[in-house]
Every structure is written in C-alpha cells, then in structure tokens.
Amino acid sequence: MKKIILSLVVVTTLSLTSCKKEAESTEPVETAAEASADANTFKVDATKSSIEWVGTKPAGKHNGTISLSAGELSLNNGKVESGKFTIDMNSITVLDLKAGDGKEDLEGHLKGLGKEEDADHFFNTKKFPEGTFEITSVETVDAKTTVNGNLTLKGITKPVSFPASIAVDGNNLTLSSESFKINRTLWGVNYASKSIFDNLKDKFVDDEIELKVTVTATK
Template sequence: MKKSILSLALIGLLFFNSCKKEASTENTENTTDETVTETNYSGSYSVDTTFSIIDWEGFKPSGTHTGTITLKEGNFEVIEGKINDGLFVIDMTTITVTDINEKDGKTDLENHLKGLGEKESEDHFFNTSKFPTSTFKISSTTPEGDKYMVNGILTIKGIENEVHFPAKISISENEISLISDSFRIDRTKWGVNYASKSVFDDLKDKFVNDEIELTVKVKATK
C-alpha cells in the first residue's frame, strides 16, 4: 500500500514538472516572437512639435548663453524597425534665450541672434527674415553600442554641411523618440561669422566661440 502511494506521488511530481517545463518553453517562445515583432515596425511618423525641441549653448570669454529652438515640422520613415529617412524643419524664428531675463537683455539678444535689429546687423547670426527655417535631413543611422550614430545634412542660411551625432533612439508601433548626446558644430561653416576669431583677427577678448553646443530631442507619432 505504501509503495502504491509512493508511486502515485512520484508520477504526480513528474507530471507537474513536465507541465512546468512546457509552460516555461511556451513563455520563452512567446517572448521571442514579441521581441522580433517589436523590431519590425515600419511606416511614416510625424514629428510632434509640442514635445520636440533643440537646446543650444553658446560660449564667449565672459560666460555662456543657453536657449532653445523648436521644430516647425518633420517626419521619419521607418523600415523594419530602422530609420531609413528623416527630415526636421527647424523654426529659426523661435530662437529663445533661457539664461537671462528681460532686465538683463533677453529680448535684445534674441533679436540679435534672429537678425531683427538694425540693417547692418541682420546677418550677424541667423538672419531669420531671409532664412526663417533650417533643415536637418537624416541620411543614415548606424548602431553603436546602445545608441545610434545619426548622420545627415544640416542646412542653415542656405548652406549645407554634414553633421553626425550619437543619440538614443526608441521605436515602437506608434511612436519614435530620439534624444541626442550633446554635440558641437562650427557655426562659421554656415556663414555665421559674427565675432569669430577664425574670421576676424583683431577681436582680442571680444570674441564669441565658433562652436555651438546642441542637444536634439524629438518625438514623432504615426
């Protein structure tokens, strides 16, 4: 009798372990399928201008200035989970200075950057009356560790130059998030020459650094 009970208990234990292994295998297979599916999203995603922004920082001997620029529109084309193409239209008329207030000259600096002051100073920086938008067109994204190297053409004041920057990119069925590392561009490559020591040799300490630091944060939805 005891042997029979022991045999039944052993059979039950083996049956339970067998079911458990099958369930575990099934869960693993399902997880694998879901992972594959998540990397194969395709379609067109439109930039959400409410949540997309470019942070900038400029440098000079006496300190720095920081600010933001918003996007006017844009899109990504995704094929099997990879950005195949993309275009951002940058609204240069939205250049904002964030580190000083009105009392310290916030509006004056913003107008200077936009070229909205006197006629002779309109082309010192970005001349937004003539060039109200800039663009960045993505040519490729290359995996690098847990990030991507984003490669593309940045057009400012009608001048095109290649730009590369690392970014975290997340793609789901209905949304894309792209957040870049901070990176620097040389403004003089786009004809933004005001107070540049590489262009003018008599500035002493009254110069503005050629490099501008940028951080791009873009959200797009289907």
C-alpha cells in the same frame, strides 16, 4: 549679464572691420536617405520637439532652445531609414536671461533683427526663417547609434553627425541626441569669431555651439 550683452554689441562694430576669411568644410554632402515602400511614417510632434543650444565666450555663456515646426521619420523593422525636420529659426529663445535683463536684445541679435548690415553675421531669420535637417544614414556599431545628415541654415548645407538614442513605444518614436557641437561659421554665422576677424582680443564668441536634439513623433 548686462555687461555681457553690451560687450556683444560693441564687438559687432569691431568684427565688421577686420575680416580674415570665410570658414570652409571639406566634408562632402551626402544624398538624403529614402524610405522603403513598407516603412512606417511617424509625424514630428512640434510641441514636444526642440533643439537645446549653448553658446560660450570668455565672459560667460548663454543657453536656450529652438523649436521644430514639422517633419517626419520613417521606421522599418525597428530602425530609422530616413527622416527630415524643419527648424523654426524665429523661435530662437534665450532661457538664462529674464525679460528686461537683456533677453529680448540677445534674441533679436541672434535672429539678426538689428541693423541690416549686421544681419548676415547672425542667423538672419527675416531672409532665412527656416532651417532643415535631413537624414542621410543611421548607423549602429557596438550598440552606439550615430545619425548622419545634412543641416541647412541660411541656405547653406553642411554634413552633421551626432550620437543618439532611438526608442519606439507603440505609435510613438523618440530620437534623443547626446550633446554635440557644430562650427557656426560654416553656415556664415560669423559674429565675433576670432577665426574670421582680427583684433577681437577677449571680445570673441566661440565658434562652436553645443546642441542637443529631441524629436518626438507619432504614427
């Protein structure tokens, strides 16, 4: 694992030297959904809500979590009408490494806490400490539910959809997504992306990050 971390550091220098072009998304950003007057509001429990992530590259992969700090979901007649939650980007945690074995270094890199000129290639949490996800619609077709919304990271908003299950038990509401992927470069997280930079050979990190969202909220 130490070799993986060291190779990531080396790639930073390489990736800054030969840029192709910024990634673009042609999908339109929709207006956030609004709750009806008689909807019930469920407040997100930050201690029980998080986003699991997996990042991959030819030499291996890493996984971890990001915490949610606040949010709410509106429920009417058993259906989620709207919702928004705040993502604490400074809570990015690596779970597959131990302290002293590259864990702190990788967490720092992901947060963009290294050299100032490198920060924009990561999540730059000093400048952008929070992200948000705001629901635009929730659709259920053939018993399969899809949550559509706007994900904002680093001040950039892009549409994201994911399959999810939504369960209500009294005053408790749980939204659990299936695993889905986003292209990190759409939010300007360009570090070691071979779609953005040339001459990386096998020293690249995959553009797609796998995510799984779990939100627990109470009325």
